[in-house]
Amino acid sequence: MIAIYPGSFDPVTLGHLDIIERGVILFEKVIVAVLCNPNKQPLFTAEKRVEQIRHCTQHLAKVEVDSFTGLTVDYAKLHKARVLLRGLRVLSDFEKELQMAHTNKTLSKEVETVFLATNKEYSFLSSSTVKEIAQFGGAISHLVPENVARDIRIHYS
Ligand code: ADP
Numbered sequence: 001m002i003a004i005y006p007g008s009f010d011p012v013t014l015g016h017l018d019i020i021e022r023g024v025i026l027f028e029k030v031i032v033a034v035l036c037n038p039n040k041q042p043l044f045t046a047e048k049r050v051e052q053i054r055h056c057t058q059h060l061a062k063v064e065v066d067s068f069t070g071l072t073v074d075y076a077k078l079h080k081a082r083v084l085l086r087g088l089r090v091l092s093d094f095e096k097e098l099q100m101a102h103t104n105k106t107l108s109k110e111v112e113t114v115f116l117a118t119n120k121e122y123s124f125l126s127s128s129t130v131k132e133i134a135q136f137g138g139a140i141s142h143l144v145p146e147n148v149a150r151d152i153r154i155h156y157s
Helices: 014-026 044-055 070-078 093-105 127-135 145-156
Strands: 001-008 028-035 063-068 083-088 114-117
Touching: 001 014, 001 070, 014 028, 014 083, 014 114, 028 044, 028 070, 044 063, 044 145, 063 070, 070 083, 083 093, 093 114, 127 145
Parallel strands: 001 028, 001 083, 028 063, 083 114
Antiparallel strands: none
């Protein structure tokens, strides 16, 4: 079975990477799909985010990285994927994720959302936390892959 792991990944964190690494154990292929959201002003372009994720998932043969616009369920159907993979951290994620999963179900009955609980080491970690820390010159190398930490340092220097 093919799974899509959709998200902003602005930037990809070790929490995301953990979900990807566990996803490939469960699924035949995981397509990490970077959402180009016209309503958000990202730190990195979608192309850059794809490049960053490709770099840090090089060791995972069953991972593909791509970007998309539009509805996630349409993207999933295009790639014959039956599963949307999402991560759950705290209770506030649950509310948002459940709403999204139900909405997607109304759009496509065939597509299932599968949640993986965060690794407890990364339950506090989000892309926005990383950006906030980096903005004020704090250490981020324990939160994001090495190539991403480098790109962030360059961005804020
Ligand atoms: P979105 O804007 O779609 O929420 P994100 O890049 O913030 O995109 O997150 C993509 C997915 O990864 C979401 O399901 C989110 O809950 C999950 N996620 C984000 N950070 C972590 C983490 N530290 N541990 C587990 N899952 C995470």
